Amino acid sequence: MLIASTWWQAALAAVLIPIMPPDVVERSSRSGADVRALVALGPRVTGTSAAEQAAAYLTAQYREAGYTTEVQTFTYPKFEDLGSSLSAAGERLTGRALSGSLAASPTALLVAVPGVGQPADFEKASVKGAIVVVRRGQIPFLAKARNATAAGAVGLVIVNSEPGELYGTLGGEVAIPVLALSGKRGSPLLVNSEQAPTRAGLVVDTRKRTITGRNVIAHLPGISRPDVLLGAHYDSVPDAPGANDNASGTAVVLELARRLAGTTLADRVWFVAFDGEEDGLQGSRDFVNRAESAWVKGLKGMLNFDMVGINDKLLVGGSSPLVAVAQAADSTVSPFRDNGLSDHRSFTAQGVPALFFYRGQDPNYHKPGDTSVNPKLLEATTEVGLEVVRRLVATSQQDALAQPLVRSKRMLAGGALFSHHQVLLPGQSWNAGCSTPTWSWLQQPCAGA
CATH class of the missing domain: 3.40.630.10 (Zn peptidases)
Structure with a gap:
């Protein structure tokens, strides 16, 4: 305009x-x-x-x-992930294996678990021998995978709670395949958790190379x-x-x-x-x-x-x-x-x-x-x-x-750099978010900064 x-x-x-x-x-x-x-x-x-x-x-x-x-x-x-996916109800959902996942291709009932994969979450559903689906968040990927393994699951699918694909590492080895799905692909699996479990095929195809x-x-x-x-x-x-x-x-x-x-x-x-x-x-x-x-x-x-x-x-x-x-x-x-x-x-x-x-x-x-x-x-x-x-x-x-100098406070305005100058005295420095200088060597941010 x-x-x-x-x-x-x-x-x-x-x-x-x-x-x-x-x-x-x-x-x-x-x-x-x-x-x-x-x-x-x-x-x-x-x-x-x-x-x-x-x-x-x-x-x-x-x-x-x-x-x-x-x-x-x-x-x-x-x-390296050579191509991993989840197939259920006639649809193939491509995802990414998390580093440290077991390479395996189980076929089992697909069970959506309410929660993020805490031990108590797995107690709310019958997951023994199943491929389980949980949301991302709150606890590390490795904890989710180990909790799923302890509950008897044969595979784990983690659905991203943020936009986009989910990349990551487990930070340790686990005994079941673990697949990460984007929220767009995986959210329907969680929304349909009230429905009767369906059979699904999980494929986690990985390798390690030097x-x-x-x-x-x-x-x-x-x-x-x-x-x-x-x-x-x-x-x-x-x-x-x-x-x-x-x-x-x-x-x-x-x-x-x-x-x-x-x-x-x-x-x-x-x-x-x-x-x-x-x-x-x-x-x-x-x-x-x-x-x-x-x-x-x-x-x-x-x-x-x-x-x-x-x-x-x-x-x-x-x-x-x-x-x-x-x-x-x-x-x-x-x-x-x-x-x-x-x-x-x-x-x-x-x-x-x-x-x-x-x-x-x-x-x-x-x-x-x-x-x-x-x-x-x-x-x-x-x-x-x-x-x-x-x-x-x-x-x-x-x-x-303690070096006195005329220094430049750099800003961005209108897409260009400009400066206005102020003099710092020996031993004095500006603490971000404060209206006055501080004098401590190990300075801390202002309250609320």
């Missing part, structure tokens, strides 16, 4: 709508181009040619930026003991091009490398593009396990970037001191309770302080629609990352907060 504007509205718009500086536009376009290049390869599933091509692309980009590179290969057994993953490591020649490691995973799940998850984080780390090249800070940093994250942090775990203990313990921090191309608000989680550094670097970031389900977990498990950059859930998470990101958000994330790195390579953690 077009609305006629007066001269003063046009003048006001000219003042308020910011123009991105040419250098910012160039950097933003560069990161956006990296994302598009990775997405163009198709789903970067570990062990596929697309993932191998992605590793080659990243290697070339780091070398062009002046870094020496190494491709660190590793192997692990991977669970997968080769590739971590891409970059650093300046001769730099063997960094203070800070910057990382992001570049692999994606099947059927998902992985623009936000996680070409976005991969592009940010690559841009950080370009921006740091030629500065003294580059002497203190390593950059790693991890593979195999979607299969259970395989690449980062292998990287940490191979490194000498003294090397790992010598890291002042690991910065992990995952899903940073969608949603305006930049969230930071992880080790409290590093969260405080991020808030001191940019008061617009918000702390959040990190669940540790990304590559930084491999480092925190070894005692390394870590900071996790994240922008929240994406409606296209693990879906074919994950095809694009907002390059301006990548640039904003890069800016915060640069300031955090600068602070972390300071002589002490106290110095990381």
Whole structure:
């Protein structure tokens, strides 16, 4: 809809709508181009040619930026679904076997169990020798499967309570086949739970094979003991091009490398593009396990970037001191309770302080629609990352907060970045959600933040 504007509205718009500086536009376009290049390869599933091509692309980009590179290969057994489904009442419903499921094809009565698969839920129906159907939620997949097994079921179907397909892992081996169905396909099975049970055939066809993953490591020649490691995973799940998850984080780390090249800070940093994250942090775990203990313990921090191309608000989680550094670097970031389900977990498990950059859930998470990101958000994330790195390579953690500077509060308005400046005094930082500065090194979020 077009609305006629007066001269003063046009003048006001000219003042308020910011123009991105040419250098910012160039950097933003560069990161956006990296994302598009990775997405163009198709789903970067570990062990596929697309993932191998992605590793080659990243290697070339780091070398062009002046870094020496190494491709660190590793192997692990991977669970694969070769085609699993449930057939009932003349209809075949395709789904996905959960990793850890038994491969089997039982035919039995199909029984919808009210609830989510708690032990008490199975007592409400006759499930011995049956294929049972439960809703997703409340308890882990493994608990549902073991409860079903204990109740005598010969198969389990878990129906997604959220839109889209259900991907997942049981987190352990079970003695029955377990199939996940989308809510669209599986909900009618639960709605018809009042009807008499019908016979159904469950087919869970899986295999395990050895997968080769590739971590891409970059650093300046001769730099063997960094203070800070910057990382992001570049692999994606099947059927998902992985623009936000996680070409976005991969592009940010690559841009950080370009921006740091030629500065003294580059002497203190390593950059790693991890593979195999979607299969259970395989690449980062292998990287940490191979490194000498003294090397790992010598890291002042690991910065992990995952899903940073969608949603305006930049969230930071992880080790409290590093969260405080991020808030001191940019008061617009918000702390959040990190669940540790990304590559930084491999480092925190070894005692390394870590900071996790994240922008929240994406409606296209693990879906074919994950095809694009907002390059301006990548640039904003890069800016915060640069300031955090600068602070972390300071002589002490106290110095990381005690550096007076004029800093930029970055916002998004009208689709463009602009800044307004404020001065932070030594030892002072802004706590997200607060109206006044806080002075504590281990600061906590405001009540209600």
